Amino acid sequence: MENLFEQKKLIYLLVDRNLYLCFMETKEKIVTEAITFITTRGTNAFSYKDISKEIGIKTSSIHYYFPTKNDLIVAVLEHVIQKNKEDRKRNNYSNMKSALRGYIDEHVLIREQNKVSVIAALAADINTLEPQIKAILNNYIEEEIDYLAQILNKGEKENLFVYKATPRIQALMILTNLLAISRISMITKEIYFEDVARQIIIDIEKK
Amino acid sequence: MENLFEQKKLIYLLVDRNLYLCFMETKEKIVTEAITFITTRGTNAFSYKDISKEIGIKTSSIHYYFPTKNDLIVAVLEHVIQKNKEDRKRNNYSNMKSALRGYIDEHVLIREQNKVSVIAALAADINTLEPQIKAILNNYIEEEIDYLAQILNKGEKENLFVYKATPRIQALMILTNLLAISRISMITKEIYFEDVARQIIIDIEKK
DNA sequence: GTCTATATTCCGATAGAC
DNA sequence: GTCTATCGGAATATAGAC
Numbered sequence: 113m114e115n116l117f118e119q120k121k122l123i124y125l126l127v128d129r130n131l132y133l134c135f136m137e138t139k140e141k142i143v144t145e146a147i148t149f150i151t152t153r154g155t156n157a158f159s160y161k162d163i164s165k166e167i168g169i170k171t172s173s174i175h176y177y178f179p180t181k182n183d184l185i186v187a188v189l190e191h192v193i194q195k196n197k198e199d200r201k202r203n204n205y206s207n208m209k210s211a212l213r214g215y216i217d218e219h220v221l222i223r224e225q226n227k228v229s230v231i232a233a234l235a236a237d238i239n240t241l242e243p244q245i246k247a248i249l250n251n252y253i254e255e256e257i258d259y260l261a262q263i264l265n266k267g268e269k270e271n272l273f274v275y276k277a278t279p280r281i282q283a284l285m286i287l288t289n290l291l292a293i294s295r296i297s298m299i300t301k302e303i304y305f306e307d308v309a310r311q312i313i314i315d316i317e318k319k
Numbered sequence: 320m321e322n323l324f325e326q327k328k329l330i331y332l333l334v335d336r337n338l339y340l341c342f343m344e345t346k347e348k349i350v351t352e353a354i355t356f357i358t359t360r361g362t363n364a365f366s367y368k369d370i371s372k373e374i375g376i377k378t379s380s381i382h383y384y385f386p387t388k389n390d391l392i393v394a395v396l397e398h399v400i401q402k403n404k405e406d407r408k409r410n411n412y413s414n415m416k417s418a419l420r421g422y423i424d425e426h427v428l429i430r431e432q433n434k435v436s437v438i439a440a441l442a443a444d445i446n447t448l449e450p451q452i453k454a455i456l457n458n459y460i461e462e463e464i465d466y467l468a469q470i471l472n473k474g475e476k477e478n479l480f481v482y483k484a485t486p487r488i489q490a491l492m493i494l495t496n497l498l499a500i501s502r503i504s505m506i507t508k509e510i511y512f513e514d515v516a517r518q519i520i521i522d523i524e525k526k
Numbered sequence: 527g528t529c530t531a532t533a534t535t536c537c538g539a540t541a542g543a544c
Numbered sequence: 545g546t547c548t549a550t551c552g553g554a555a556t557a558t559a560g561a562c
Contacts, residue, residue, distance in 0.1 A: 154443060160537080171539090172540080181537095232502075236443035237443075238505055239505075246506055250506050253506060276521055282518075288497075288499035291502075292494070292499035296495065299456050300457055307488050315483055367557090379528075387556080387557080530559105530562100531560090532560105533559095534555100537553085540549105543548080
């Protein structure tokens with residue numbers, strides 16, 4: 113008999129500015145584990161059995177919540193998009209230098225967990241996934257570019273940043289730096305991640 | 320009975336500055352197909368059966384040449400590294416501006432085939448591959464950084480390029496731009512690839 | 527060197543009891 | 545909502561005939 117208590121995952125819940133400690137619903141546990149597998153091993157290298165073992169339920173129970181693997185991946189993607197939106201709404205950056213550093217820190221946090229972003233993870237398997245995923249991912253990436261481009265644009269107008277490209281293309285340059293260095297620094301020296309992260313700031317901030 | 324002639328793949332062979340048209344050996348056909356699958360679908364989303372169907376032999380015959388999938392991936396990696404080395408030896412760039420554009424064109428060529436580089440492909444699956452692959456890939460990436468850094472360094476000394484970073488970190492910035500935009504532009508607008516490729520040049524070349 | 531045949535394991539998915 | 549049981553298929557890999 114397994115220890116059921118250990119299988120329960122604790123989460124914090126924020127309601128009306130009060131923080132509650134509570135247990136995750138099964139559905140949320142599944143999504144959480146799926147995110148970990150997708151962002152470490154990739155979409156085609158994890159199975160319902162992997163999740164099953166991790167949270168102590170049978171694979172058929174996972175199929176109850178997510179009939180197909182595609183359903184699960186869609187749920188993962190929408191969960192991450194939603195959470196990302198909420199996190200950013202909470203952050204109220206006083207200036208665009210902080211906002212840019214905050215954006216980079218999002219990637220630092222992922223890297224520290226030896227993961228890659230969900231964008232990088234799903235992009236790698238895009239030719240094996242349903243068109244639906246591609247459509248959602250496309251929207252998500254465009255929103256990421258918009259978000260970063262707005263920071264760059266405001267920062268430029270406030271005389272904090274200087275760069276040659278348009279805000280959107282500069283956003284693309286920075287986003288691609290971060291997405292790829294997350295991968296590369298898992299194979300080569302880890303310090304390369306910090307080198308790139310630092311250089312992004314150096315290249316763009318006015319001294 | 321299948322048409323055996325159709326299964327034969329034609330290749331050009333360069334011997335003593337003479338170009339010969341000849342047939343590929345089975346072993347080379349397998350590697351060639353494996354490269355296509357790995358750089359389009361990923362390491363964990365293709366099987367011996369896929370290659371088998373493509374070149375018209377049984378999976379057991381593939382196992383004759385490459386007993387395990389790891390053996391095949393190692394062969395793919397070493398083949399690509401070797402070919403890349405030869406290609407670059409043939410190119411004799413008159414100046415470092417051409418050399419940088421030539422480097423970017425290597426990625427353009429891959430993108431035009433709707434593939435990603437072998438580095439990007441294997442990096443995505445690194446946590447599911449044997450340590451041996453990681454070691455070879457590490458060397459390969461370091462050589463790529465060295466190659467690009469040397470172009471940047473020479474170009475800077477020839478007063479053609481200007482950039483703030485060290486040559487090696489600048490090489491990392493450009494390499495990550497190219498690796499990630501290859502992926503992203505398969506999901507979003509294809510034009511993003513050209514936008515980034517153009518911006519790399521704009522940002523670094525002295526006018 | 528290529529084949530047939532097969533072993534083993536795993537995967538996504540479903541039916542039906544509780 | 546979770547379980548047992550099972551299906552159909554696919555994957556990697558091997559043995560042995562030709």
